[in-house]
Amino acid sequence: MSTYFATLTAFGEAKLANATALGTTIKLTQMGVGDAYDKAPIPDRNQKSLMNERRRAPLNRLAIDPANPNQIIVEQVLPESVGGWWIREIGVYDEDGYLCAVANCPPSYKPQLSEGSGRTQVVRVVLLVSSTSTVELKIDPAVVLSTRGYVEELMAQHERKTHPHAQYNRTAANLADVTNAEVALKNLGGTPMALVTELAPPGEVAHFATVSAPAGWLKANGALVSRATYLALFRVMGTRFGAGDGETTFALPDLRGEFLRGWDDDRGVDRSRGFGTWQNHDFLSHSHNAPTASGIPQSPGREVPTGSNYGFDYLDGVGPIPTDITGGPETRPRNVALLACIKY
Secondary structure, three states: OOOOOEEEOHHHHHHHHHHHHHOOOEEEEEEEEEOHHHOOOOOOOOOOOOOOEEEEEEOOEEEEOOOOOOEEEEEEEEOOOOOOEEEEEEEEEEOOOOEEEEEEEEEEEEOOHHHOOOOOEEEEEEEEOOOHHHEEOOOOOOOOOOOHHHHHHHHHHHHHOOOOOHHHOOOHHHOOOHHHHHHHHHHHHOOHHHHHHHHOOOOOEEEEOOOOOOOOEEEOEOOEEEOOOOHHHHHHHOOOOOOOOOOOEEEOOEOOOOOOOOOOOOOOOOOOOOOOOOOOOOOOOOOOEOOEOOEOOOOOOOOOOOOOOEEEEEOOOOOEEEOOOOOOOOOOOOOOOOEEEEEO
């Protein structure tokens, strides 16, 4: 048996087998590295975590080995700014933060710039699986660094395309009807929805005429979600809407049934209001003409009716207001209910 090797965990094996049986995929999203308390670890399929994880971050590369179609290459780039410990153990996690694969490696010290030495280091794990089609190969370029080899590979793929810059094809953009406008959008990046999703930054809120969130979006329903899985959103939003369990999760804003209002940002219209805070309903302070102790004011040519259904309130002296007026549970304008979502 090799001294250094990688293995799927029992959880990873079960999830891979289930995905194969159902024709679905598993999403490997992050890699963790640790020092194993400076011991020589032996990967164990029953592991649920690393012995002493020092860093976890999104994957920088997830690809099928061109020399072996049953092997998946998983890479992470450690920047110069992190380190100060030995790398002895490696873990690969799915989108829910579960350990799916574990590996050991020859001890490698990762220096920190503050120590007087620094380097960018690539950690690579090769996983042997029964079917690579059950693993979703997807990397978010907005939150990861790329190795030089990966960039060169992407550039080579780009250069092999017949029309690599479809966004400059303006043929349909000059046509006036809606159908051709959609064609122009597709030239800019696929379907109109795909274009919106691609261009939206993490944290953007939008409303959709659907009952489920589109790809790349989450329902803004106050749910607690994984900080690791939705790292890009967590980085820009943090725990502003709730800290979750304080370690691995955070809360999404809950926009269900709410109207949105622009943040005052020191303008002075909505004073003493913190960003992202909730505000209860209110009614603008006002007054009506009211009766005096000496009698009830009369409108010209009108008598004030008597009876339990009328009180002493007047609106601008026009006439009495019934005291038994009823209404709904809130004050609101006319509106349409759509699904509020947040980009991750």
